Amino acid sequence: MRIAEAGTDTEPGKPFREVLEQFVNTLRKLGIGARLDPLADPRKLGVWLYPEHRPSRGSIMLTFFFEGDAIIASGDSPTRLGEPELLEAWLVEFVKKSAFIESLAVLREEARQPVEAQLRVNADGRGHAQDVIVTVSACDQEALDALTIGAQASLDVERAEFPGNPQLMAQPAYALLDSAGLVVRVVSSTLNGAKLTIQGTRVA
Structure with a gap:
């Protein structure tokens, strides 16, 4: 991990932020989903970890607090x-x-x-009686994550088997697929036995 040089930068905490960004990038290279996000308090940053290609399934692993010219690291005992x-x-x-x-x-x-x-049936994400929990293969999830926003997506999904989960239907037409934070706006869907083939556009 390369140390970030402060140089003449005037942005508060920038040298520390660069170290954290390098840390997050290293985790990604190891096959871990990771991101560095600001928290509600602008002086705080959080390192989030999640299964690769599943950004909404994560949790915050570490928090950091800027204090003057230093940073406080969370842990068993906060460290300045x-x-x-x-x-x-x-x-x-x-x-x-x-x-x-x-x-x-x-x-x-x-x-x-x-x-x-x-x-989901509703394009705005509101609940509907015919919303269905489906499974997306790990391979299709990775391929979906590789798409840029606005790119065309095509994948098969299957209904998750548990009581109360509605059956897949050709109608009503589904509008959105939210797969662990990766969202596809559905253009068309075709029911083929136990599978539904979705064509759409990645929007998130």
Whole structure:
């Protein structure tokens, strides 16, 4: 992990933010979904982890709080770090913890499983009696995540088997597929036995 140089940047916390962005990028290269997001308090940042290609299935793993020229790292005991190099060293020690290593294994396993997605009748996402929980294969989920916003999408889904889940229907026409945070606006759908073939556009 390369240390970010502060240089002459005047943005508060930028050197620390660059270290965290490098940390998140490293996790992505290891097959883990990860992102760095601002929290409600503008002085706070959160590192979110999730199964790869499933951005809505994540949780916050770490929080950081800017305090003057330093950053406070969350953990068993909050730690004040005055230099980007100290933050990097703290992260190196954090990733060695058994609980963190185990959490990565769980996320990788989840990424190999089919995704339970929501097939919605209403285009605005409002609930409808014929909304169906469907499964999307791990392969199709990865392919969907590789698409840019606005790209055409084509995939098969199957109804998840549990009591109370409506049957797939040719009508009414479905409008949206929300697959763990990846959203397709459905243009057409064709019922083929137990599968529904969806053609649409990725919108999120």
